[in-house]
Amino acid sequence: MRHERIKYLFLLPPVAYVLALVLFPLGSAIATSFTDARFGAIESRFVGLRNYITPFNDYRFYNSVYVTLLFVGLIVPLELGLGLLLALLMNRDIRGRGLIRIILTVPLFVSPIAFALMGQVIFYEGGGGINGILKDLGLPALRWRSHPQTAIFTVVLADIWMWTPFAFLIILAGLQSLPKYLLEAAKVDGASSAQLFRHITLPLLIPTLLTVLFFRIVDTLRLFEIPFTLLGGGGPGITTETLTVNIYKVGFRGFFFGQAAAMSFIYLGLVTVIMSLLLYRVRKYYVGE
Amino acid sequence: MSENKKRATRTNRTSVKKLVTDAATYIIIAIFAALFLFPIYWTFITSIKMQADTFTSKFLPFFQFEPTLRGWIGQLQAAENFKALLNSTIIGVSSAALATFLGSMAGYGLARFNFRRFFKNADIISWFLSLRIMPPIALALPFYALMLNLGVIDTHPAVILIHTAFFMPYAVLVTRDAFKSLPIEIEESALIDGCSRHQLFFRIALPLIAPALAAIYIIIFAFSWNEFLFAYVLTNKVAVTMPVYIAGTVTTVGVLFDVLSVRAIITILPPVIIGLLVQRYIISGLTMGAVKG
Numbered sequence: 170m171r172h173e174r175i176k177y178l179f180l181l182p183p184v185a186y187v188l189a190l191v192l193f194p195l196g197s198a199i200a201t202s203f204t205d206a207r208f209g210a211i212e213s214r215f216v217g218l219r220n221y222i223t224p225f226n227d228y229r230f231y232n233s234v235y236v237t238l239l240f241v242g243l244i245v246p247l248e249l250g251l252g253l254l255l256a257l258l259m260n261r262d263i264r265g266r267g268l269i270r271i272i273l274t275v276p277l278f279v280s281p282i283a284f285a286l287m288g289q290v291i292f293y294e295g296g297g298g299i300n301g302i303l304k305d306l307g308l309p310a311l312r313w314r315s316h317p318q319t320a321i322f323t324v325v326l327a328d329i330w331m332w333t334p335f336a337f338l339i340i341l342a343g344l345q346s347l348p349k350y351l352l353e354a355a356k357v358d359g360a361s362s363a364q365l366f367r368h369i370t371l372p373l374l375i376p377t378l379l380t381v382l383f384f385r386i387v388d389t390l391r392l393f394e395i396p397f398t399l400l401g402g403g404g405p406g407i408t409t410e411t412l413t414v415n416i417y418k419v420g421f422r423g424f425f426f427g428q429a430a431a432m433s434f435i436y437l438g439l440v441t442v443i444m445s446l447l448l449y450r451v452r453k454y455y456v457g458e
Numbered sequence: 459m460s461e462n463k464k465r466a467t468r469t470n471r472t473s474v475k476k477l478v479t480d481a482a483t484y485i486i487i488a489i490f491a492a493l494f495l496f497p498i499y500w501t502f503i504t505s506i507k508m509q510a511d512t513f514t515s516k517f518l519p520f521f522q523f524e525p526t527l528r529g530w531i532g533q534l535q536a537a538e539n540f541k542a543l544l545n546s547t548i549i550g551v552s553s554a555a556l557a558t559f560l561g562s563m564a565g566y567g568l569a570r571f572n573f574r575r576f577f578k579n580a581d582i583i584s585w586f587l588s589l590r591i592m593p594p595i596a597l598a599l600p601f602y603a604l605m606l607n608l609g610v611i612d613t614h615p616a617v618i619l620i621h622t623a624f625f626m627p628y629a630v631l632v633t634r635d636a637f638k639s640l641p642i643e644i645e646e647s648a649l650i651d652g653c654s655r656h657q658l659f660f661r662i663a664l665p666l667i668a669p670a671l672a673a674i675y676i677i678i679f680a681f682s683w684n685e686f687l688f689a690y691v692l693t694n695k696v697a698v699t700m701p702v703y704i705a706g707t708v709t710t711v712g713v714l715f716d717v718l719s720v721r722a723i724i725t726i727l728p729p730v731i732i733g734l735l736v737q738r739y740i741i742s743g744l745t746m747g748a749v750k751g
Contacts (some may be wrong), residue, residue: 173571173655175655175656176567176570176571177655178566179563179564179566179567179571179659180563180567180573180582182560182563183560183561183563183564183626183630184564184582185625186560186621186622186626187586187589187626189621190619190620190623191589191592191597191623191624193604194597194600194603194604195596195600196601197600197603197604198596198599198603199503201600201603203596218573226568228704242670254486255487255490258483258486258487259487261480261483262481262665263480263484263487269487269491270533270737271737272491272494272495273491273494273686273735274733274734274740275494275495275498275730275733275734276731276743277727277733277740278492278680278684278726278730278733279498279684279726279730280683280684280686280700280701280726280729281684281686281701282684282686282701282702282704282705282725283684283701283704283722283726284497284722285498285705285708285721286704286705286707286718286721286722286725287500287501287719287722288497288713289513289708289715289718290500290501290504290718290719291496291497291500291501293513293713293715295513295654296513296514296515297504297512297513297515297715298500298515301513301514301515302515305515306514323502330493330494330497334494334520335744338739338740338744339742339744339745339749342749342750343749346750358724377749380745380748380749384744384745385480387590387591390593391593391594391595393594393595393686393687394686394687398705398708400546412593412595413593413595413687416595417595417598417687420595420598420599421599421691424689426599426603429599430599430600433593433595433596433599434596436593436595436596437592437593437596440591440592440593441591444591448584448587448588448591451587451748452580452583452584452587454586454748455583455584455631455746455747455748456579456580456583457586
């Protein structure tokens with residue numbers, strides 16, 4: 170059963186498919202990244218490493234790296250913290266747990282673009298939505314989409330709305346699969362709830378938290394829809410222009426294919442460096458052997 | 459007597475403490491539930507407001523404003539909406555089917571065999587997992603160039619091909635998990651009875667994990683339905699999906715908030731409904747099987 174040749178037949182189609190559709194285009198993009206290819210241009214010249222050097226002389230590239238990392242730094246801890254808080258509260262013996270779970274499942278399936286559209290209405294600055302409510306309460310209106318700092322806050326809020334449920338649901342599942350006898354035993358021995366959390370719950374929850382961290386960092390590094398649509402292409406100015414938005418503009422607005430390909434590979438390198446350490450830690454929950 | 463009294467105050471104190479923490483728990487949870495419902499509720503009431511009312515903060519239909527179905531009727535008569543909905547459905551149904559089928563082959567291979575010659579099982583699993591790290595924009599550009607050369611820009615297959623590749627790792631890892639949890643004895647006895655490996659896979663193993671297959675199919679359908687970047691890059695007129703279509707309306711309808719909100723609700727409805735159907739599988743689906751629900 171272990172040495173059948175047929176085992177390769179099971180892996181071949183899916184692996185070949187991915188290689189053809191992901192690695193082949195990536196390979197051709199490597200070639201493109203060393204040329205000055207543009208949309209519509211008949212010929213492209215070899216330009217060596219120029220496309221890889223240009224971004225490092227461009228403040229806009231540095232800005233988009235900074236913006237991307239800023240969002241990761243702001244969004245991921247907030248979502249992890251809020252998700253943990255909600256999960257701990259819901260892990261208590263309370264009524265209506267099923268209903269809350271359902272409510273919190275909804276944002277996970279809302280298309281980010283649809284949310285960006287909803288954001289046009291909710292964050293509208295001239296009344297209605299949040300500003301209308303703030304006005305009713307006698308509070309000053311906020312410039313959700315036109316003020317640089319507030320716009321960053323708007324993106325963070327939108328992402329928290331969309332992805333805190335993810336952190337919450339997974340941490341709750343992790344909490345509910347903890348061995349109950351350990352907690353009971355510690356309680357009998359007179360441990361306080363703070364001690365229980367610090368010395369038993371939290372250490373046992375680390376694998377779950379790492380999994381959430383992994384997925385949230387991966388997805389925040391590619392943040393695109395909200396800055397692109399709700400904030401009109403990473404605006405105001407370039408204050409919410411993430412790497413994905415920046416590369417999109419270079420490639421599909423400027424049609425500098427060679428330049429955009431090189432930037433994609435620099436981005437891919439950055440993501441790989443950030444994630445490989447975490448992937449190594451998370452890997453063992455998947456391999457399971 | 460005093461002993462009894464002491465015990466009574468102690469139970470009193472703990473019950474008061476429990477009451478306070480319970481109340482605090484309910485209040486905090488209620489606040490969060492309200493915050494999470496707010497955007498959808500607000501969008502919904504905006505969709506049934508008269509245009510002039512959309513700039514106000516009125517939020518109670520019938521009491522504060524007269525609801526109207528004009529926005530909904532207008533949008534349900536627009537052919538563009540149905541075209542985009544149909545495109546999204548075709549692309550979602552096809553890429554979910556392809557990804558689930560191909561993914562389950564790899565899932566079965568990884569669950570039932572030991573690979574040692576070139577790569578170990580662990581390496582293959584990590585490879586599928588690492589595809590999840592790939593930023594879509596790094597693929598969007600080369601894939602666009604490839605599809606341009608093949609002359610299939612703005613067709614369903616262009617989007618289906620990339621969605622299948624991009625979401626297949628989910629199916630691989632989730633079905634591998636499901637196959638691993640099947641008792642191996644069933645398959646062993648079928649092999650002894652002269653069943654071939656592929657018969658075993660199609661006739662016995664796949665039907666046994668039908669619930670997991672259905673769940674991951676539905677989850678990938680929702681992913682594909684909501685996916686924006688690839689669809690945006692690869693389509694422009696004929697094959698536009700719902701997110702691409704509504705992203706475009708932001709510039710064309712401006713502050714016609716009743717139109718915007720009807721379209722937003724239409725877009726989120728199908729994946730949200732099916733998301734609620736697979737409650738039990740959501741967690742393992744979203745974490746690719748790392749955490750069980």
